[in-house]
Amino acid sequence: MPAWSIQNHESFMEMKFILDVHLGRLAKYLRLCGFDSLFSAFYDDREIIEVAIMESRVILTRDRLLLKSATMATGYLVKSQYHEEQLREVFEEFGLKQHVKLFSRCIACNTLLEEVRKEDIADRLLADTRAYYDRFRRCPGCDRIYWEGSHYDNMKKSLLPLL
Ligand SMILES: [Zn+2]
Numbered sequence: 674m675p676a677w678s679i680q681n682h683e684s685f686m687e688m689k690f691i692l693d694v695h696l697g698r699l700a701k702y703l704r705l706c707g708f709d710s711l712f713s714a715f716y717d718d719r720e721i722i723e724v725a726i727m728e729s730r731v732i733l734t735r736d737r738l739l740l741k742s743a744t745m746a747t748g749y750l751v752k753s754q755y756h757e758e759q760l761r762e763v764f765e766e767f768g769l770k771q772h773v774k775l776f777s778r779c780i781a782c783n784t785l786l787e788e789v790r791k792e793d794i795a796d797r798l799l800a801d802t803r804a805y806y807d808r809f810r811r812c813p814g815c816d817r818i819y820w821e822g823s824h825y826d827n828m829k830k831s832l833l834p835l836l
Pocket residue numbers: 779780781782783784812813814815816817
């Protein structure tokens with residue numbers, strides 16, 4: 674069974690992203706890989722550009738006009754409309770492959786996950802999960818519980834060709 678991905682990232686200048694409203698799936702996949710990826714369906718172009726500049730985030734967008742008006746920010750125009758290819762593009766463009774930390778960040782809200790003891794959350798688990806899994810993480814942002822083999826199996830499958 675695959676363990677949590679543990680690597681030494683000390684030399685990696687962390688890449689942070691902000692994604693436009695059309696790239697919600699891509700944002701989830703980037704989070705699954707551990708990359709700080711802001712996304713909201715309510716951001717308008719001006720907010721995206723402001724946050725990108727303030728927080729040194731790279732703008733990922735499929736909108737040429739947005740990039741044109743973001744002269745003070747770094748941006749990347751995503752070409753594909755399919756999330757798996759989009760992820761491949763971004764991985765290649767920014768050399769992300771060796772910096773992947775699976776299950777380190779909440780897919781729903783982008784917060785870094787914390788290790789949590791099984792006994793502390795046992796009452797929140799279904800019997801099967803309690804029986805078969807021992808390592809769990811919790812999101813301090815939205816309180817979701819994560820474990821290997823949870824609903825992320827499918828997402829992982831489409832990631833494997835990239836890793
Ligand atoms: Zn969360």
